[in-house]
Amino acid sequence: MIQDIIILFTSYYFADKTDKVLTKENIDHKLMATPVELSEICGLCVRIKPVLLIQTLEILKQYKISYSGIYTYEKGKPCEKIENT
Numbered sequence: 001m002i003q004d005i006i007i008l009f010t011s012y013y014f015a016d017k018t019d020k021v022l023t024k025e026n027i028d029h030k031l032m033a034t035p036v037e038l039s040e041i042c043g044l045c046v047r048i049k050p051v052l053l054i055q056t057l058e059i060l061k062q063y064k065i066s067y068s069g070i071y072t073y074e075k076g077k078p079c080e081k082i083e084n085t
Contacts, residue, residue, distance in 0.1 A: 004073040015044035
């Protein structure tokens with residue numbers, strides 16, 4: 001079972017903007033450092049529960065926030081990219 005989902009961003013700006021927007025929209029999330037194995041462009045990501053993924057993606061689209069990837073996240077396990085998002 002997937003514990004959490006992490007969304008990586010194309011820049012710190014988008015990660016910070018997402019944190020502010022999700023707080024405003026009352027979406028439970030956590031801004032955190034991107035796991036080392038996924039450090040691509042930005043060192044920050046947002047962690048959410050799987051049930052919030054569709055709602056979060058709709059909010060990102062509404063606010064024109066781009067992201068670079070969506071991955072599963074379980075502490076101590078490798079992250080896996082989620083396809084078709």
